[in-house]
């Protein structure tokens with residue numbers, strides 16, 4: 351068990367000296383990025399820049415300081431508009447080279463990209479780790495999972511194409527149905543999965559023939575720099591444009607033009623709503639959104655508590671709880687709550703704190719500068735309404751490091767009961783009757799996932815049926831998570847719009863379009879000749895292996 355002395359001691363020594371960083375993980379000199387990508391050209395920016403600091407602090411002669419990683423361009427409306435115009439030009443109202451390219455052609459471009467991307471693994475992974483404080487193991491996993499996602503997307507696209515290469519005959523009409531692109535996509539990802547989650551929208555958007563303006567989030571920016579050349583060299587000019595800077599300066603002006611056809615955004619519902627409302631013709635805007643969540647773990651009194659504790663600790667505190675799928679509130683039935691808490695505190699106290707490159711580390715510094723203060727305020731609010739931090743040293747702040755805090759007993763008067771904390775704070779609620787938890791889910795603004803822990807088949811089955819229309823994934827005796835990426839990932843209410851999985855995303859970023867002809871001889875002859883001469887890409891029956 352932790353004591354306050356051991357916690358103080360651990361925190362006092364949590365940040366290293368520069369010389370203590372193993373050479374293979376050392377960051378090196380700051381990177382001053384000037385490049386951005388517009389219309390197939392890597393342009394150089396000489397204007398204002400954003401300083402990038404790591405959540406990792408270093409002990410220096412001047413005290414503990416956040417590691418300075420470099421700078422990124424703070425582009426303006428002008429460059430963002432250039433990027434939009436490039437994407438519009440490449441789409442050319444659906445007649446551009448990319449939207450009309452054969453499926454094979456687009457697959458070849460994507461294969462070239464993934465090959466070039468793989469060659470940048472070391473650089474991207476190391477920058478990812480330093481920029482967002484994700485453990486080296488998870489940073490590597492994020493990169494590899496993204497590569498796998500692209501390869502799976504290529505396979506899914508082939509499968510989709512194979513299923514649509516036949517003609518259909520219905521009621522005297524010959525039909526050829528395929529999926530077509532939607533237009534210009536504005537793509538923005540989150541800081542917690544800056545590569546993976548961004549690419550789960552960017553890649554399907556591109557492969558379906560759309561053109562893209564991509565703007566990384568505020569945090570997790572430099573890691574995209576090594577990929578600019580791969581983007582430039584793999585796709586026709588203007589198909590993918592990458593801009594950097596503040597959302598207000600770059601994204602707002604683009605939305606107000608009404609020329610964005612799809613908004614692909616992973617972040618908060620507040621930002622999503624602002625952007626959607628900026629679009630002058632909302633009926634033309636399609637949105638693909640992954641937003642906040644407050645996924646509950648529900649521990650029934652017959653649960654295997656050891657299993658529940660392990661999954662709840664993993665679910666609530668992997669990457670410091672900074673996952674949209676994290677367990678953000680734990681409901682435990684009253685007659686087992688003491689035992690659960692006892693075991694849970696031990697499990698959480700055993701998690702290793704440290705720097706992201708350390709072996710076996712689980713809790714690392716937080717990249718959002720305002721986060722420790724926000725978490726502190728949530729805990730103060732909970733304390734004012736009768737809860738306490740029940741693990742020793744929980745909630746202690748050391749610069750960017752926040753010691754995970756378990757808060758109990760949480761109730762409906764507290765902000766922690768409703769609000770997404772997105773950080774290492776775990777609220778526990780004791781409940782009497784399962785109806786209280788179901789009602790919580792009914793009234794919640796969020797509807798992404800839930801986890802049920804129990805061993806009684808009837809109880810688990812009945813709770814599953816009660817929850818499945820409140821959320822989009824019910825996990826049994828397992829933490830909430832997005833993967834495997836072939837499974838649908840979506841949310842109800844304020845948690846999302848549209849479905850993302852390898853296969854679903856291809857549908858999300860496209861629309862069914864068809865050619866129809868009366869089943870008469872003149873049409874049949876014409877279609878036969880078109881197919882034989884390969885004079886139309888849409889009417890093609892080529893089979894891709």
Ligand code: G3H
Pocket residue numbers: 542543547672673674675830831832833
């Ligand atoms: O931030 C949300 C991520 O999509 C979560 O993905 O469940 O695989 O960590 P994960």
